[in-house]
Amino acid sequence: MTTATAPAALSGRTSDHPATATWRLVRMVLRRDRVKLPAWLLGLTVFVFYFNTALPIIAPTEADLAAFSQFSAGPVGAVLSGPGYGFDAGLSYEQFFVGTYALYFLLAAALMNILLVSRHTRVEEQAGRAELVRAGVVGRNAPLTATLVVASAADVVLALLLGAATASFGYAMDGALLFGAGVGAAGLVFAAVTAVTVQITEYSRAASGLAGTVLGIAYLIRAAGDSLTEHGSLLSWFSPLAWSQQTRPFVDGRWWPLLLSLGLAAVTTAGAFALAGRRDLGAGLRAARRGPAGAAPWLRSPSTLALRLQRAGLLGWTGALVVLGVTYGALVGPMTDTFAELSGQFAAVLGAEGDVLNGYLSFMAVYDVIIVGAFAILAVHRVRGEETSGRAEPVLATATGRVRWLGTHLLIVCAAAATILVATGLAFGVGAAVSTGEVGQVAELTASHAVRIPEVLVFAAVGVLLYGIAPRALPLVWLVFTYAAILALFGQLLQLPQWMHDLSPLDHIGRMPLEDAGIVPVVTLCGIAVAAAAAGLAAFRRRDLTGA
């Protein structure tokens, strides 16, 4: 008997268990995410402090709060926030906080889990690093198990952090914990969903995109269900996001909806392991398809190449937003019936003389422009990706000048964003026309979206300006975007000075059909976009290309 075999047997290293080395991989995942994960968890916790500190400043008395409640209880509130529990009478700060902002914590937690799971599973496989790991004494299921262990632990920590932060404002402990647990449960569901999507496709982008699509559908179903009737409808219950919101923290808190979340997470995780056992390392469940041996005849210029590269994104976003538009449009009819009695209060909040219908319709154009603005910025990020990945280099080594290369890419981004925005307006208009019986809605709502094209152009052009100066500067455009989006969505609640609104590209064009769009802001924003784009192109002409 040698001394060497005894410790090996004790530690179980000789077994061929598929989860062998899970704990070692857990430590590696934590080591690699030692900045990212705490940043997510603490970042989300900071927002609890921010909202709960800001609320009493903006609304010093409960009467002020009650004025806001009308905003969060109507159809706009249903789309933006949720089922609106506690907004009926005697609204408290904690009820307002959870009722209005909880949804954003759910979305952020879902995003955190999607990125985390994708980062440590499919991204690793695609990059070939998983091959190195799996060649060691590591079980087949260990990487996925370790990732899910870390994700679950992160969700538990997040739940506790959010609960403790909320309770620190003197709110009821059980409600605070219930709120935190709801966020954690939503995170867990999307960790499990991503564990499935990373098995399906070979490509990490497609895998996280698929999980993101599930999140988008969950949001859409919840928003539609909550808009139909106050406190949500049966439709809402088909969305995992709704389960967390239906716990009603600080109203009549109930824990049992979270059992649905845990159940779905468990079943989905089991499915992920089953799928993982049926595929090879690095492979997806769907085999890669072949394509044409030569390029289509039209694919012969920098602009057509740019269009070809953006095509998948363009089709995906158009499809998603057309579905969104038709759905929200179709809600207009039933919604106006349900919320008809609230119209007077709405008018006060939305600053409109008209009815609740026009308030909602005007708001949706701004909402859609924010989504399309995000598309435009992401599309500019794709252009940057061409350079940083090294794919721009061979193109620029042909008879394609730099200004032409970036300029045609920008034109394609702008044309795509404008197309998506108009298509969304058209779909929204068709949905609204069908549900209300007013044919005029089609033209009016298409126009209400079309006049906002210059806002999207400004986002794209500012992106190109930053990118032209330095590829690393491009993410700064998200600051402009976030600032403008927050002011556009919550501006009325925040009561900020006028100059802060003037700085936002989204606060100049009038909101149709409530207001006139105004020719001056449309022309001015177009001018700003052209100037920023020209400056960006000039800067790009002068700098070094960054290599792969």
Place this chain on the structure above:
Amino acid sequence: MTTRDAIEVTGLVKTYGSTRALDGLDLSVAAGEVHGFLGPNGAGKTTTIRILLGLLRADAGQATVLGRDPWSEAVSLHRRLAYVPGDVELWPNLTGGETIDVLGRLHGGVDRARVDQLCQRFDLDPTKKGRTYSKGNRQKVALITALASNAELLLLDEPTAGLDPLKEAVFQECIREVRDAGRTVLLSSHILAQVEILADRISIIRLGGIVESGTLSDMRHLTRTTVTVETDRPSDGLVGLAGIHGVRRVDGQIRFEVDGEHVDPIMRELAALGIRSIVAHPPTLEQLLLRHYGDDLRGDRAEVTS
């Protein structure tokens, strides 16, 4: 070989922060030659080629490619040259064939028959999507694009990394055809054998500057011939002769290196000892490079000698 230079570079400087990637680099490539651009990783080969393409702007110095300024006349220049990067990235959702066509058309046109023929010679399946290609196959896509063009000048940055030996032979064949057609090639590499086989002239770059430039035979006199010999009589007397280095005894044979200009006297000395067998081989590019970068290695050999 014509007298006009395809590439003329003098005093090129490029700095990144405190690092000097290029430090007064001079390079001249004559029209119609295959010019080997040899150096270890990080010596500045890729930076030089990127400046020649106008992708980077030099901080100082002059670069002229086909008589034009690569920064300000990039587009008209690029019509006349083709480029293969060392690290080929393809669009993940375009097939190899689509990529060859698109890049070719952006260049000014594609000769389909030539592309098909090259795909066959390199054994590339053009119907697969970019993301499914291995490193070697991505490299083939870029090579076929460049070789199918009618460019006067080919800038190849370590073009055969990832190719198997058979495809490497195809590549050498293609480069000879390119040279026979009177076109110019700048072939950057750290694979010495490849440059040795193909290049008419060689420039060796080290730490951002050219340390040696000329034909392979120009350079051979700079270095040593390696001799392995078995003699009838003891050869102890060889140690200490002028121009002889690193004498070692291996299995009854003696092996040493001789400076180019001392080969003749040493051979006379050996003949007197009665040669049973002799193998002599010319300096390889490894040895050329070792003379420039391998001071440590030479030190080691000196110890073995004593």
